[in-house]
Amino acid sequence: MISRTAIARQPEINPANSDLRLVDRLGRVHRSLRISVTDVCNIRCQYCMPAEDVAFLPNQHLLSFEQIERFVRFVLPLGITKLRVTGGEPLLRRQLSDLIQRLSNLGGLEDLALTTNGMLLARQIDDLVAAGLKRVNISLDTLSEEVFRRISRRDGIEQVLEGIEAARGYPQLEIKLNALVLRDVNLDGVLELVEFATSRDLPLRFIEFMPLDAERSWNMQRVVSGDELRKRIAQELAPLRPLDCSDPTRPSRDYVFADGRPGQLGFIDSVSKPFCSTCDRLRLTADGKVRNCLFGVQEWDVAQALAAQDEGELKRQLLACVQAKHPAHGIAQPDFEQPERPMYQIGG
Ligand code: SAM
Ligand code: SF4
Numbered sequence: 001m002i003s004r005t006a007i008a009r010q011p012e013i014n015p016a017n018s019d020l021r022l023v024d025r026l027g028r029v030h031r032s033l034r035i036s037v038t039d040v041c042n043i044r045c046q047y048c049m050p051a052e053d054v055a056f057l058p059n060q061h062l063l064s065f066e067q068i069e070r071f072v073r074f075v076l077p078l079g080i081t082k083l084r085v086t087g088g089e090p091l092l093r094r095q096l097s098d099l100i101q102r103l104s105n106l107g108g109l110e111d112l113a114l115t116t117n118g119m120l121l122a123r124q125i126d127d128l129v130a131a132g133l134k135r136v137n138i139s140l141d142t143l144s145e146e147v148f149r150r151i152s153r154r155d156g157i158e159q160v161l162e163g164i165e166a167a168r169g170y171p172q173l174e175i176k177l178n179a180l181v182l183r184d185v186n187l188d189g190v191l192e193l194v195e196f197a198t199s200r201d202l203p204l205r206f207i208e209f210m211p212l213d214a215e216r217s218w219n220m221q222r223v224v225s226g227d228e229l230r231k232r233i234a235q236e237l238a239p240l241r242p243l244d245c246s247d248p249t250r251p252s253r254d255y256v257f258a259d260g261r262p263g264q265l266g267f268i269d270s271v272s273k274p275f276c277s278t279c280d281r282l283r284l285t286a287d288g289k290v291r292n293c294l295f296g297v298q299e300w301d302v303a304q305a306l307a308a309q310d311e312g313e314l315k316r317q318l319l320a321c322v323q324a325k326h327p328a329h330g331i332a333q334p335d336f337e338q339p340e341r342p343m344y345q346i347g348g
Helices: 004-009 065-078 096-105 121-131 145-152 157-168 187-199 226-236 303-308 311-323
Strands: 032-036 082-086 111-116 135-139 174-180 204-207 240-242 253-257 264-268 281-284 289-291
Touching: 032 065, 065 096, 065 281, 065 303, 065 311, 082 096, 096 111, 096 121, 121 135, 121 157, 135 157, 145 157, 157 174, 174 187, 187 204, 187 226, 187 264, 226 240, 226 264, 289 311, 303 311
Parallel strands: 032 082, 032 281, 082 111, 111 135, 135 174, 174 204, 204 264
Antiparallel strands: 240 253, 253 264, 281 289
């Protein structure tokens, strides 16, 4: 694995000579932008947020929808084609469908997607789809109310399931379910989740637990690797067959059942099999910081440039951010440092 410090030996790009495409020093072309619209959440997943005493951003520190749109207008000609709106819980941001509408109106996008915990989806899905939402990923780690409570420290699995059903009412909307498995909490429910998803013809993806939790309870023992899950599913249900993937930037390795039964499973093995070498993502936090990696320890502040409509400053910040991208997250390296901001503050 390439160490985080190896970047120091990479040649520098001179911003003056750059044609301003978002290409980093390893030649990775950035096409995907994750936009966090809030750090607030209505649940408290233990792999993400603290249980109590969460200090959320004051409202006046959040980028307005107008500023987010301005940022996106700026990055579209630089090669960004895929947008994902996330948080915190994005459906807690008032009138989120207005932002979706603004982004959808920009045109030229290959993808306009949302990641949500699903709790508020049933009541917002009509407006979101009408506004132009193309895809939604809904987090579903368990079907058990008791396990849901252990993970999220709140009640609410029924609301999540209602949200999934409501989204299924829109055949034009692409839906995926995302599950994060903690060995000590929800490993036993994995097969149930697979059956739930496959019986509804919904792709299910398993995301490995990454060291991005506020309580710093991450350790390798708690991580259930994609390999382990694939083995378990093959033993208990049926062997899996990998699907060819034409897009190397997709983080998920997708499988179907080898015996032909319906179902598609994806595995985002970010810890055990990092895909940093093909990463095409940038992130905009709810308070206007650009990040080149979930695990980056540096952020580039574009809030002021957006407020002042200062394109020169925006360019400088963005180029500096892309240039500084590390080759790899380096979780397995001895010098790995967990980033200061946990997942809910960055935007997952
Ligand atoms: N609140 C929404 C939700 O939960 O879907 C959107 C934001 S959440 C931060 C986005 C995704 O990040 C979720 O699918 C969640 O499972 C994932 N996530 C949160 N903490 C994580 C961690 N420590 N490691 C890996 N994935 C994590
Ligand atoms: Fe909230 Fe999503 Fe984090 Fe869970 S993973 S606490 S739903 S932001």
